[in-house]
Amino acid sequence: MEVAGTTITGNESWTPTSYVFVSGRSITIPDMYVCDHEVTRGEFKELMGTDPSTASAYDKDGNKLTGDAVLNNPVNYVNWYAAIAYCNKLSLKENLTPCYSVSGITDWENLAYSSIPTSSNSTWNALTYDKEADGYRLPTEAEWEWLARGGENYTYAGSNTVDDVAWYTTNTKDTGSREVKTKQANGYGLYDMSGNVYEWCYDWYDTVSSSTADTGASSGSYRVRRGGSWYNGGSDCQVSYRRYYYPYSRYSFYGFRVVRSAN
Template identity: 60%
Template sequence: MKNTIKRTLFGLFCVVMAYVFVSCSNGEPPFIPVVNYTEEGMSSSVNEIPAGTYKIYHLRQKTTGGTNPDDYEQYIYEPKKKFSKASKLSDVAILEPGFSVKTMTLNEDAVYVYYNRNTITYTFNLGDKGSFADGTKTRTVSGLYGSGVLKPARADIVSSDATKYRFSKWRMKDGASVPSGFGADNIDDIVAVWVDPSTITVPEGFVEIPAVSITGSEEWTPYSNIFVSGRKLNIEAFWMSDHEVTRDEYTKIMGSDPSLAAAYDKDGSKLTGAAAGNNPVDYVRWYDAIVYCNKRSIGEGLTPCYTIKGSTDPESWGTVPDSFSFDREWEAAVCDFEADGYRLPTEAEWEWAARGGESYEYAGSDNIDDVAWYGRNTRYTGSWEVKTKKANGYGLYDMSGNVDEWCWDWDRYEGVDSSTPGSGVPSGSDRCLRSGSWFYEASYVQVNRHYNNRPSYRYNTYGFRLVRFAQ
């Protein structure tokens, strides 16, 4: 009996130590909110702490706001800091752009320092060519530092002369893109760019996906993991390729076809060599996709969307990282979503386009065989020619099945929430994939299904589709 108790206690000890080891593996203990302590065990708020040695927890307000202890998250942990004399909040706090020190609390040998995010204001100016629906020329948008910027939507903008000008996009005065998240400083003047619609045509092979304002209160059929409760999004109109990038298109830009999947025509006859050129390219990394986008943009005289190592020219980026390597500079790729070149869709853009203005389980129908090449009707053998199934309501083919399609967004393990900006979370380890493929069962090619993998990983079901900013 004693041995049983000892083994049980030892097992519990091992579990606790394993938890502590995992939690502390990055030099930080697990975050213990102040609310875990009794009122008797801590002072409510102090501006000065007595001389002594303390553990210091620096807690930053989340982008969702709020002033309860649960509305803060651990930022920096100092396991041991000695103060030779009584110290004020200003002696303990760490100054960070975009944050203001709120207060600190004291609990025995631990000090908790709370930082609030500053409220940042951006002003959008339409100039002399139009106004907002309420007749004003400017609009102020505010939010907490680091939260997503919900720019005024095109649908709320009225041209002074609708036959001559159309609102295109918002730009900084120096021509740079408007940040997708609120920076540390106010911006007093973001200007509108206007275009003559008679000079704009939808590129061949693309369709225009209409703009939409999502309030976060809608009910979606099928349900959505992207358009979640409280997540407000303005998806501007954009052009999307009506098909997945083909082997021929990829080879023309990149010089070779990496595809490993077997290829078939619409009748199920196997294709080889040049005959497979109209099948979607596969075995493509996320990094390969953005290299393709910039190379094609440059080749067509368009402004590239992606920047790595301070350059938009893929020739200066070096070797594409493979599945066994990690390259911080490639991980830090940034996108100019309003450049006129080619890019990958965001997850929000992809799902809005896949739904096609309809409420079908698959992209274009509730009958999967009408719209998708998937495991059962491909016999799990390979990809099929693009555009051989029915299109969805927006005229897009193969949005369900054929090959998985890379999206821009970093994957977030916990999923998106009401504070997630339209371009997704700012960092992560995996990038998102949508669509499902020729290798998957029916439930995996629904319009709301989500996948993820390392951007340096490739598989014989991984391809992509292009979008462009609609001018």
């Protein structure tokens, strides 16, 4: 779906307090096409040829799923590198220009999932991002928070009550992921921005200041992940809560969603 962008001047006040939209930081959020759900196991498998997920899958009523019934749950156990590869492959499939370039990779369409690094890789870490490309990409951290807030002033993405919008440790009992789009959407019609699986963002992680670029820090050791998960507490599901980890790391509660610029 399309979500209108905005210009954030750095003079606004935010409820809850933002650690990304800070005083003096001017950011332009573009109009975006946004997937209303986290990339599912089925979507990932169709494009990448495999479903790497390790989390058990359940429906909204807590019934364990097996076989093809798991494919509507969010893909998990994917690292940041795999999310980047998925974005480029999906762009090419839809005849769009990929946003990301990695030195030495010239044929993203035929890149095997097994070729994606699972340990720190300096070449992938040094990828370049073409902001003018029309292909799919990960949201920047600022874009992610803008989308999660949904034009509202709620603590979580769509409500002040975490159970309305999020699958998290209390209502999953740490058992596994839940089907996408089974909780309430936020004001932009986006589901699971709070909970289910953490979502990778583009940015390197660092403390955000007025001089931080709209795409985040220029370098670092960790990439940003946002939104909480089925394995984390309610505080992690807050729209303002920041987390990070190594881009090569894979866990059963790490996933992602895709966006692309609309202008």
